[in-house]
Amino acid sequence: MRSTESLPVVEHYIAGQEIAGSGGMQDVFDPATGVAAGRVRMADRATVEQAVAAASAAAPDWAATPPQRRARIMFRFRELLERRADDICRIVTNEHGKVLNDARGELQRGIEVVEYACGIAELLKGEHSREAGPGIDSWSELQPLGVVAGITPFNFPVMVPMWMYPLAICCGNAFVLKPSERDPGASLLIAKLLQEAGLPDGVFNVINGGREAVEALLDDQRVQAVSFVGSTPVAESIYRRATAAGKRVQALGGAKNHALVLPDADLEAAADALMGAAYGSCGQRCMAISVAVTVGEETGNQLVDLLQKRIADLKVGPGADNSNDMGPLVSKESLERIHGYIGQGLEQGAELAVDGRDLTVPGNEGGFFLGACLFDRVQPEMTIYRDEIFGPVLCVVRAENFDQAIGLVNDHEYGNGAALFTRDGEAARNFSNHVRIGMVGINVALPVPVASQSFGGWKRSLFGDHYAYGPDAVRFYTRRKTMTQRWLRRKDDDPSGPQFSFPS
Numbered sequence: 001m002r003s004t005e006s007l008p009v010v011e012h013y014i015a016g017q018e019i020a021g022s023g024g025m026q027d028v029f030d031p032a033t034g035v036a037a038g039r040v041r042m043a044d045r046a047t048v049e050q051a052v053a054a055a056s057a058a059a060p061d062w063a064a065t066p067p068q069r070r071a072r073i074m075f076r077f078r079e080l081l082e083r084r085a086d087d088i089c090r091i092v093t094n095e096h097g098k099v100l101n102d103a104r105g106e107l108q109r110g111i112e113v114v115e116y117a118c119g120i121a122e123l124l125k126g127e128h129s130r131e132a133g134p135g136i137d138s139w140s141e142l143q144p145l146g147v148v149a150g151i152t153p154f155n156f157p158v159m160v161p162m163w164m165y166p167l168a169i170c171c172g173n174a175f176v177l178k179p180s181e182r183d184p185g186a187s188l189l190i191a192k193l194l195q196e197a198g199l200p201d202g203v204f205n206v207i208n209g210g211r212e213a214v215e216a217l218l219d220d221q222r223v224q225a226v227s228f229v230g231s232t233p234v235a236e237s238i239y240r241r242a243t244a245a246g247k248r249v250q251a252l253g254g255a256k257n258h259a260l261v262l263p264d265a266d267l268e269a270a271a272d273a274l275m276g277a278a279y280g281s282c283g284q285r286c287m288a289i290s291v292a293v294t295v296g297e298e299t300g301n302q303l304v305d306l307l308q309k310r311i312a313d314l315k316v317g318p319g320a321d322n323s324n325d326m327g328p329l330v331s332k333e334s335l336e337r338i339h340g341y342i343g344q345g346l347e348q349g350a351e352l353a354v355d356g357r358d359l360t361v362p363g364n365e366g367g368f369f370l371g372a373c374l375f376d377r378v379q380p381e382m383t384i385y386r387d388e389i390f391g392p393v394l395c396v397v398r399a400e401n402f403d404q405a406i407g408l409v410n411d412h413e414y415g416n417g418a419a420l421f422t423r424d425g426e427a428a429r430n431f432s433n434h435v436r437i438g439m440v441g442i443n444v445a446l447p448v449p450v451a452s453q454s455f456g457g458w459k460r461s462l463f464g465d466h467y468a469y470g471p472d473a474v475r476f477y478t479r480r481k482t483m484t485q486r487w488l489r490r491k492d493d494d495p496s497g498p499q500f501s502f503p504s
Contacts, residue, residue: 016201021047031097034366043209048216055174058202095183110162144172154180239463255416271306277445338391415458
């Protein structure tokens, strides 16, 4: 067996250099084999201090750099991302487990945010009011915050960080990224590509680590804003701690995304869409559909039958093989946790229409594989309905009518995404108007907004007032400053003397 000491190590990236720091080490596993394929350096508080100090030192000069020059660097960065796409996606697949084509899709969605950030000169234009009063002009500017940080999850090691740092940097801030320690390799490569594109040292820094690193970022007074994506308990904890320290926070939490299927829907198309939305990336997506609500008993019967047939044809195996539809889960801990949820679903009375627990992938018996699972006749009080499972488990809930189906969505504590499958325009409009959800799809199972919009949920899926990327990100990563000025030509231009009433 290969000694872990001989494995390649992912280091921190601070002020334009790979830095070992003074923290410990943690193994990085290949989920398809279950074997450690690398190691990652874990940051302690001293390492975080070093990264924040580098960002703080770089921030003033970068803030003074004209937006168009920042955009030129981002244009070059985009070209490098496309040139090195195969390398980036290979790292993602090796560390996360998702199929290569899925990794390419993730990277492309991240590149779209980079492209949006390239228009920063237009996005940062302020507002001007001439003659707001007699001889008075008023205008506003958007100024950078200074040092900002991002804490990102394992499920999208490329795309989710790109929701944050391209716009934060283009707005004139220096950035400290804390990616997931489970799949850190892509962030290190991307940091080097930013440097190759011409980004000054210290403007983008990467620290790897766990709770100690996160808490150090949250407590450091030089960090002005924190962006987070992950589970709801952690999102809420980060929001409370960071806001108590006076920081601006956007913390995106968990989800339990519903898809409502009406009797008039194209059920074949709905089943195809649900397969990709529920089982793509092994269900490890914050926008994954994990609940299908069928309206009417016959709709439920037909949909379950169609899903069972499609699951039988689902090809599961290593992500490096693009002929596979689904790869492994990210870790042994995830595999064991989801096995526990499946057991709870059975204990609480749900019908396991498809059981993926006995899946074996020849040649990869040690990998973290779980086949697609399908529960039918799930009830709202069941744990598998209430909790975010974050795995390849789809729950079918049967509703008697449309209003009851919408009520299920609105009563759930999460409010991230929801979809409706129908041919009825009135039903679609009703759903869009009344569902209490941040992102809605009509015959679209994964309604992830494009880069020029913004991403975020309602209820306990988002803590903070700003969504990720798009126009909201520009507002989040800047402060508005409004100036009012008046120039008097002669001393007698204003003969009225002191005024003590409120100016109008």
